[in-house]
Amino acid sequence: MMIENVVGRFALPLGIGANFQINGQDYLVPMAIEEPSVVAAVSSGALLARSGGGFSTSSTDPVMIAQVQLLDVPDAAKAESAILAAKDQILGAADTSPTLTRLGGGPKEIEVRQLTGTPAGPMLIVHLLIDCQDAMGANAANTAAEAAAPLLERLSGGRAGLRILSNLSDRRRAWAEVEIPADAFRSNAFSGSEVIHGIAEANAFAYADPYRAATHNKGIFNGVDAVLLATGNDWRAVEAGAHAWAARDGQYRALTDWHVRGRADSESLYGRLELPIAVGTVGGATRSHPSARLALRILGLDLQGEAPIESEKGRSQANGDAGECQQGARALSEIVAAVGLAQNLAALRALVTTGIQHGHMRLHARQMAASAGAVGDAVEHIAGQMVAEGNIRVERAKELLQEKNGRLAGP
Ligand code: NAD
Numbered sequence: 224m225m226i227e228n229v230v231g232r233f234a235l236p237l238g239i240g241a242n243f244q245i246n247g248q249d250y251l252v253p254m255a256i257e258e259p260s261v262v263a264a265v266s267s268g269a270l271l272a273r274s275g276g277g278f279s280t281s282s283t284d285p286v287m288i289a290q291v292q293l294l295d296v297p298d299a300a301k302a303e304s305a306i307l308a309a310k311d312q313i314l315g316a317a318d319t320s321p322t323l324t325r326l327g328g329g330p331k332e333i334e335v336r337q338l339t340g341t342p343a344g345p346m347l348i349v350h351l352l353i354d355c356q357d358a359m360g361a362n363a364a365n366t367a368a369e370a371a372a373p374l375l376e377r378l379s380g381g382r383a384g385l386r387i388l389s390n391l392s393d394r395r396r397a398w399a400e401v402e403i404p405a406d407a408f409r410s411n412a413f414s415g416s417e418v419i420h421g422i423a424e425a426n427a428f429a430y431a432d433p434y435r436a437a438t439h440n441k442g443i444f445n446g447v448d449a450v451l452l453a454t455g456n457d458w459r460a461v462e463a464g465a466h467a468w469a470a471r472d473g474q475y476r477a478l479t480d481w482h483v484r485g486r487a488d489s490e491s492l493y494g495r496l497e498l499p500i501a502v503g504t505v506g507g508a509t510r511s512h513p514s515a516r517l518a519l520r521i522l523g524l525d526l527q528g529e530a531p532i533e534s535e536k537g538r539s540q541a542n543g544d545a546g547e548c549q550q551g552a553r554a555l556s557e558i559v560a561a562v563g564l565a566q567n568l569a570a571l572r573a574l575v576t577t578g579i580q581h582g583h584m585r586l587h588a589r590q591m592a593a594s595a596g597a598v599g600d601a602v603e604h605i606a607g608q609m610v611a612e613g614n615i616r617v618e619r620a621k622e623l624l625q626e627k628n629g630r631l632a633g634p
Pocket of ligand 1: 361
């Protein structure tokens with residue numbers, strides 16, 4: 224039983240993001256999402272990236288932050304010194320997971336921050352930095368914070384309030400980069416240079432304006448969330464962390480950087496996405512949900528301690544080889560970053576060329592036709608008619624369906 228008060232299941236389509244090349248290796252990326260055109264768009268973004276050799280990715284160590292809030296501390300400066308002097312003792316108290324420690328993870332560092340000017344008075348916040356290896360680490364972080372709190376109370380003379388992880392996991396970041404020649408963007412209607420300059424201008428808009436940044440970043444999360452969901456990861460946690468990260472200098476901004484490189488005759492588009500990504504390939508639902516487990520296997524990330532399944536033994540380079548490809552949570556976080564960048568690239572290219580509705584329209588029309596009750600061939604027929612009329616509404620789909628059913632029923 225995964226949750227409480229269960230009355231049923233809520234299924235989502237599982238698609239495959241195609242064409243991904245990440246650090247020289249091919250990937251098929253499982254994506255669970257209800258929104259039409261996201262999977263098609265990300266696959267086209269990944270195909271474009273291939274013209275520049277695909278994505279290069281990297282990441283930090285998988286370090287989460289657990290917070291302990293200390294209130295009514297009589298002397299904050301003295302308490303801070305006492306806590307920092309007792310670092311080893313605190314890390315020892317927070318070392319609650321023998322598995323993490325055995326794997327080389329566990330509590331690694333402490334930090335102390337003083338918060339003043341809050342309505343509840345000044346408070347001392349202690350951060351425990353915990354290497355969570357291949358787990359998202361919420362439970363490890365929460366347990367460590369609770370275990371270290373009594374010692375922190377004694378050292379500070381204060382009272383422990385909250386003891387919980389921070390979802391602003393800014394020590395656990397992944398990034399993806401790509402550089403694509405301008406020529407790859409050329410079409411009958413636009414030169415490659417026009418398109419890549421348009422993409423750079425669109426990114427500058429989203430960097431400078433929170434109204435645009437929210438929509439820009441939402442598009443990135445179309446891809447990011449779909450992979451998180453497919454692999455059984457906590458997408459709310461990653462969203463919360465990434466949005467806080469996007470506002471780290473006091474203004475909410477685009478998570479990406481896109482700019483034009485090179486001279487007029489050899490221009491290219493450089494793109495980068497960096498964000499906190501706290502994901503696991505163990506723990507939570509990653510292994511207990513059968514579809515999540517399958518998604519991890521498709522990515523080549525669920526082979527730890529298991530023989531490869533028969534069909535995987537002779538497979539080509541798609542999704543690598545257990546012996547060569549990087550395993551675990553860091554590898555997953557880097558794939559997620561590449562997907563977010565590909566999704567953003569596809570959206571920006573559409574926005575600066577034909578506009579986003581062009582590609583969306585037919586898929587949207589199909590969805591309207593299905594909502595109106597059309598099934599089988601009728602979906603395509605009604606969608607086609609609505610696109611031709613430029614009138615894509617569920618009411619029109621119902622009318623067309625009635626007409627079609629009437630014709631079939633005969634006089
Ligand atoms: P978990 O506790 O289910 O599993 C993690 C444990 O797996 C580790 O503590 C370790 O003992 C073990 N393990 C085995 N092999 C490992 C390896 N190679 N690397 C690391 N650990 C290994 O899961 P979790 O990651 O602590 O928690 C994730 C869940 O917590 C998610 O479902 C999430 O929704 C939920 N959660 C999130 C929040 C939040 O984000 N604010 C708060 C509470 C709970």
